[in-house]
Amino acid sequence: MDEKLLKKSDISKLFNEVKDEYNFYAPKKVRGNISFELISDAKEIELDYLNSKVPPKDVLFPQKETIFEYHYEGKDVIIDERKDLEDKLLIFGVRPCDAYSFKLLEDFFAFGEFQDDVFLKKRENATIIGIGCNEPRQSCFCTSVGGHPYQKESTDVFLSDLGDYYLVETITEKGKDLVKKLSWLTDAKKGDVEKSKALAKQAEESFTTKFNFDLVTKVLDENFENPVWEEIAESCIGCSSCTFLCPTCTCFDVIDENDEYNHRGRRIRIWDTCQSCLYTLETSGHNPRPEKIQRCRNRIMHKFSYYPSNYDRLGCVGCGRCIVACPVNNELRLIIDKILEIEQKEEGEKANA
Amino acid sequence: MPNPYIPILTKVKSIISENKVNDIKTIELQFQKEDDYKSFDYIPGQFAEISIIGKGECPIGIASSPTEEGSIKFTIKKMGTVTSMFHRSDIGDTIGVRGPLGNGWPIEELKGKNIVVIGGGFAFSTLRSLILYILDEKHRKDYGNVTVIYGNRDSGEVLYRDVLEEWEKRDDIDVVLTIDREEEGWTRKVGFVAAIVKEVAPSPDNAVAIICGPPIMIRTAVDELVKIGWKDEQILNSLEMRMKCGIGKCGRCNIGSKYVCIDGPVFSLAELKKMPNEY
Numbered sequence: 001m002d003e004k005l006l007k008k009s010d011i012s013k014l015f016n017e018v019k020d021e022y023n024f025y026a027p028k029k030v031r032g033n034i035s036f037e038l039i040s041d042a043k044e045i046e047l048d049y050l051n052s053k054v055p056p057k058d059v060l061f062p063q064k065e066t067i068f069e070y071h072y073e074g075k076d077v078i079i080d081e082r083k084d085l086e087d088k089l090l091i092f093g094v095r096p097c098d099a100y101s102f103k104l105l106e107d108f109f110a111f112g113e114f115q116d117d118v119f120l121k122k123r124e125n126a127t128i129i130g131i132g133c134n135e136p137r138q139s140c141f142c143t144s145v146g147g148h149p150y151q152k153e154s155t156d157v158f159l160s161d162l163g164d165y166y167l168v169e170t171i172t173e174k175g176k177d178l179v180k181k182l183s184w185l186t187d188a189k190k191g192d193v194e195k196s197k198a199l200a201k202q203a204e205e206s207f208t209t210k211f212n213f214d215l216v217t218k219v220l221d222e223n224f225e226n227p228v229w230e231e232i233a234e235s236c237i238g239c240s241s242c243t244f245l246c247p248t249c250t251c252f253d254v255i256d257e258n259d260e261y262n263h264r265g266r267r268i269r270i271w272d273t274c275q276s277c278l279y280t281l282e283t284s285g286h287n288p289r290p291e292k293i294q295r296c297r298n299r300i301m302h303k304f305s306y307y308p309s310n311y312d313r314l315g316c317v318g319c320g321r322c323i324v325a326c327p328v329n330n331e332l333r334l335i336i337d338k339i340l341e342i343e344q345k346e347e348g349e350k351a352n353a
Numbered sequence: 354m355p356n357p358y359i360p361i362l363t364k365v366k367s368i369i370s371e372n373k374v375n376d377i378k379t380i381e382l383q384f385q386k387e388d389d390y391k392s393f394d395y396i397p398g399q400f401a402e403i404s405i406i407g408k409g410e411c412p413i414g415i416a417s418s419p420t421e422e423g424s425i426k427f428t429i430k431k432m433g434t435v436t437s438m439f440h441r442s443d444i445g446d447t448i449g450v451r452g453p454l455g456n457g458w459p460i461e462e463l464k465g466k467n468i469v470v471i472g473g474g475f476a477f478s479t480l481r482s483l484i485l486y487i488l489d490e491k492h493r494k495d496y497g498n499v500t501v502i503y504g505n506r507d508s509g510e511v512l513y514r515d516v517l518e519e520w521e522k523r524d525d526i527d528v529v530l531t532i533d534r535e536e537e538g539w540t541r542k543v544g545f546v547a548a549i550v551k552e553v554a555p556s557p558d559n560a561v562a563i564i565c566g567p568p569i570m571i572r573t574a575v576d577e578l579v580k581i582g583w584k585d586e587q588i589l590n591s592l593e594m595r596m597k598c599g600i601g602k603c604g605r606c607n608i609g610s611k612y613v614c615i616d617g618p619v620f621s622l623a624e625l626k627k628m629p630n631e632y
Contacts, residue, residue: 067358070406077362077406077447112615114357114600224629251604254597258407265407267358272597272604279605282595283433288608288631298607298631306610 003188004168004179006159012042017181022090022127025059027052036091050137051095051319055247059091060122061105063244064270067118067254071264085121090178092129093159096151097142097317099130101247103154107311108250118269127174130155131166134199139320139333141209147318150200160196167196209323211336213304213314219343220305224297228338232300233293235330240273242322242332243299248315251279274298300335357600360404360449361389365442366424373509376431377475378440379416382448383424393453395419396460397482398591398619401452402599403427405442409435412596412614415453416478418485420492425450428478428512454599455618458483458563458589467497469555471574473504473546473566479591480565481513488526499526500555504546504570506533529553547573557583565591575622585623592618592632608632 006014015024019039026045028037033053034046069080094102106123109116133140133149142148152158156175159166167188170179179185243249253272258265272279275295281287289295307315323331363382371377382403384390395415404410411433417426431440442448458479468487472480480501487496501520505511511530520528531542531549542549546566555562555578562578564571575588594606594613601615609629611617620628 068356072407075445075447077449079359079362079406081356081359109602112601114602114615116358116600116602117356118358250602252597252602254410254603256404256407256409260407267406267410269603274604280595282593283436288594294631301609302607306607309610 002170003193004182004185005188005192006166006168006182006185008047008164008166010184011045011047013184014182015039015042015045018090018178022088024090024092025056026092036094039092045092047093049093050133050135051098051321053321054245055101055319055321056091056094056098057101057105057247059089060102060126061119061250064268065118067267067269069264069266071262073263082118085118086125089122089126090129091126094128094130094155095133095319096130096149096153096155097140097147097319098247099128099154100142100147100151101317101319102126102128104248104311104313104315104317105250106154111310127157127178128155129157129159129178130171131159131161132196132200132203134161134203136203136207137320137324138208139323140207140318141211141320142318143204143207144209144211144213145314145316145318148200149203150196160199162192162195162199167192209320209333212340215343216304216336216339217308217314219339220301223339223342224301226342228342229293229297232330232335232338233291233296235328236275236292236296237328238275238277238292238295239327240275241325241327243273243275244271245321245325247317247319247321248303249273274302300339357451358598360402360406360410360451361393363389363425363448363450365444365446365448368442368444371428371475371512376440377428377512378431379426379428379512380439380442380448381417381424381426382450390423393425393450395425395453396457397486398458398479399453399455400479400599400618401425401427401450401454402596403439403451404449405435405438406447406449408438410449410451410597411435412454412599414479414482414591414618416481418482418489420486420489428475428481430475451599455614456616458591458619460486463487463561464495465497465559467556467558467560468499469560469562470499470501470503471546471550471562471564471566472502473570474506474510475512476565476567476591477503477512480563481516483563484520484526485516488520488523493525497559500529500553501526502529502531502546502549502553504531504533504549504566508532508536508539545573546570547577550574550577551580554581557581557587560587562588564588585626586621588622589619590622590625592620594618594632 024039025036026039027034028044034049035054036056109119156172158169170176251272252269280289303315366383367381369379400414402410413427416428429439592613596606597603599614601612606613
């Protein structure tokens with residue numbers, strides 16, 4: 001049998017085995033919230049969590065990161081490129097929706113003539129240990145966007161939580177290399193694999209949030225000017241939590257942090273958001289999206305209309321973070337309902353005519 | 354392929370003040386290595402992200418033509434933080450360049466066509482590049498008649514006086530210069546660009562119009578062209594938008610599913626009409 005078993009109590013053994021080779025990232029509780037952090041002691045790893053507040057995206061595409069450093073020698077500038085992009089990374093405990101987001105990010109950053117090396121090199125050097133979801137949250141909807149609580153896409157090793165231990169499946173060559181190092185893992189039995197399958201099915205059936213996104217995309221494509229956007233934007237306070245916590249949002253600002261006195265500094269990129277009016281504000285004062293309505297519309301259109309037209313798939317992985325995070329409950333489920341109502345109204349009018 | 358966020362380093366070779374109020378300068382940049390210059394293989398209408406390392410980066414259209422060998426030029430209006438720093442730079446300063454970026458004017462598709470260039474104000478830089486390219490002896494035979502209508506608020510704002518005077522002397526290009534109001538000593542046209550377009554009435558037969566300028570000028574000039582039979586497919590615009598990366602990653606220059614930095618900045622009016630009105 002290829003599948004192995006990993007006792008939960010052996011997580012520290014796993015950590016100690018690989019920590020010298022990889023920068024080991026895992027869920028950790030920081031000020032009451034789970035996020036993926038660089039682990040220095042196995043005790044920090046949190047195994048009991050539904051999902052992290054901030055997606056593991058920020059390991060590969062951090063909120064703030066250096067593009068390059070530089071220093072001045074007289075009028076000459078010397079650019080120092082980052083050397084740490086070659087470091088091997090291991091991200092432990094990634095949920096299937098977030099693992100799938102890596103696929104979307106990878107395709108986005110590799111799209112077109114220019115390759116975003118800063119992201120892609122890290123992605124290439126990252127090994128992902130995914131973990132199936134036995135208890136999807138009420139806000140989760142991965143099954144509506146082509147995902148599944150046990151989807152293995154973009155993972156190298158996949159874990160199923162069987163109580164006191166994990167079933168370990170090797171998905172890729174990278175995963176094989178990792179599992180080879182853990183010679184002490186015991187072999188799984190047929191019953192373990194069946195138990196994992198049963199959990200996957202049970203999880204799939206427990207989803208309460210479901211959408212027909214094919215219809216959503218169609219309605220969006222035809223209703224850019226619909227007055228429903230005013231309604232959708234009305235309660236939004238522009239806090240941008242939805243975009244900052246989104247595992248597929250990729251927008252960033254670029255800033256030079258200059259240390260004037262030491263004639264050196266660095267150019268950084270930092271997450272930005274289409275929900276801010278400054279995002280598109282031009283120096284002349286002109287702003288293509290000056291109103292909230294245009295900005296709210298841009299987020300929804302981007303995920304469910306623009307992204308599908310460029311990549312032939314939705315720009316959303318169904319993690320539900322934007323639903324949980326919205327402080328005014330102007331959440332995606334309600335927005336999608338309002339959008340679908342356009343279609344229902346039109347059909348109703350046709351029926352009455 | 355090199356990391357697209359790392360700029361190529363160049364040095365300021367010359368600085369020319371372009372207008373009377375001195376808020377527009379053309380900065381000429383010299384590459385430090387021959388290979389860097391060769392790899393900067395551009396066509397008119399493309400732009401680059403240029404930066405003063407430590408102050409910031411901004412997207413600027415390339416004002417020089419690839420036929421002017423050895424260096425590249427950018428015409429920069431003093432507007433914000435970075436452009437103001439460019440105005441303070443000296444000869445010999447180090448400037449970072451990332452590019453060429455964007456699609457540029459469709460120089461291949463324009464072959465065999467009559468070209469009508471309509472420009473207003475300081476948006477003339479990539480038009481300068483295009484006209485110089487077409488007038489170059491290697492390329493002139495590939496293109497039909499060239500008509501240039503270039504308008505400014507007053508005579509002090511007219512850019513590139515040296516090349517304009519040369520073009521006026523040539524018989525293979527019609528140059529029509531105009532300013533908004535009468536001025537002593539001004540011998541060319543007076544009136545808004547749209548009025549001059551109406552007066553010149555360029556024929557749409559086998560022709561393409563290339564328009565750059567303030568939005569109000571573009572709208573009124575396009576109206577005049579449409580009245581005399583021009584089709585949306587024949588009218589090309591170059592858009593500006595706030596940008597950070599210039600390579601389709603930072604997100605902000607999207608118009609619907611298109612990005613101005615990689616799908617543009619040049620779009621035909623027909624293409625623009627299919628896109629949401631968010632630019």
